[in-house]
Every structure is written in C-alpha cells, then in structure tokens.
Amino acid sequence: MAEYFTHFSCLLDVGSPDKAARALALFQELRAADQDADDPDIAGFDLMRQDAPEGSSLWIHDDGNGDVEAVIRFVLRLAEELDLTGPWGFQYSLTCSRPRLDAFGGGAHAIDLGARKSIGWSSTQEWLAAALNGEDIDA
Secondary structure, eight states: OOOEEEEOEEEEEOSSHHHHHHHHHHHHHHHHHTTTOSSOSSTTOEEEETTTTTOOEEEEEOSSSOOHHHHHHHHHHHHHHHTOOSEEEEEEEEEESSOOTTOOEEEEEEEETTTTEEEEEEEHHHHHHHHHTTOOTTO
C-alpha cells in the first residue's frame, strides 16, 4: 500500500527573542489543548526556535506528514498575537512511498502577516495542467 506525504521546512522571523518565546509558549498551549481533539488545529508540524536563546527565528517543519493548512492557521494566529507584519511564505512538497500517478508535486503559499491573510498560492499540479492545456502560465 502506498503512503502519501507532505513535507516542508521553513523559517519565520518574529522579530525578537521575546516574541519567539511567546510563540513557542502559544504553540505548546495549543498543542496541549489539541491532545484530545478529533480534529486538532496544529497537527502535522513542529516548531523549534533557531539560535536560542537570542534568536528570533522559528523553524517550522513537518512532523512526518505535514499539514499545510495547519501551518497557515498557526502563522496567521501568531501574526495576530505578536502583531507581525510583512510578507512571509513557504513551499511544500508532495511525495509518495511508491510510484503513483498524481502522487508527486508541491506548491507554495504567500501570506501578508499585517493584513492577516493569504495573498497567493501556487500548485505545481495545477500549473502543469494549465501549461499542457495551452493556457498562458505566466499571466
């Protein structure tokens, strides 16, 4: 049986060591609250502080099978809690333990932290389908 995986690894600079500590505390609090949830909010990724204790960057990475939407929800929550601004984004890959059609690909998401919203995304599968259909892929 084939197993499907989503992988990502990215950094989010929250601006100060204090904000990084607050972000980690929020992550731990939400993770604890999700322990008994049927549909956890922040499953599918892990969060670690880079260059602790003076670092302000957080390493967000999948925990074996990532949840892209959970990362977006958490980062938007952090933007609200920590008053983050500016653009941020990350890429992800889709893989499979065995060769399967439509099992490989990836994408990227861009977020406006100040506006607290997604500003765009891309899917390699959709891009390829559009290109093969003769659509203007650079439009």
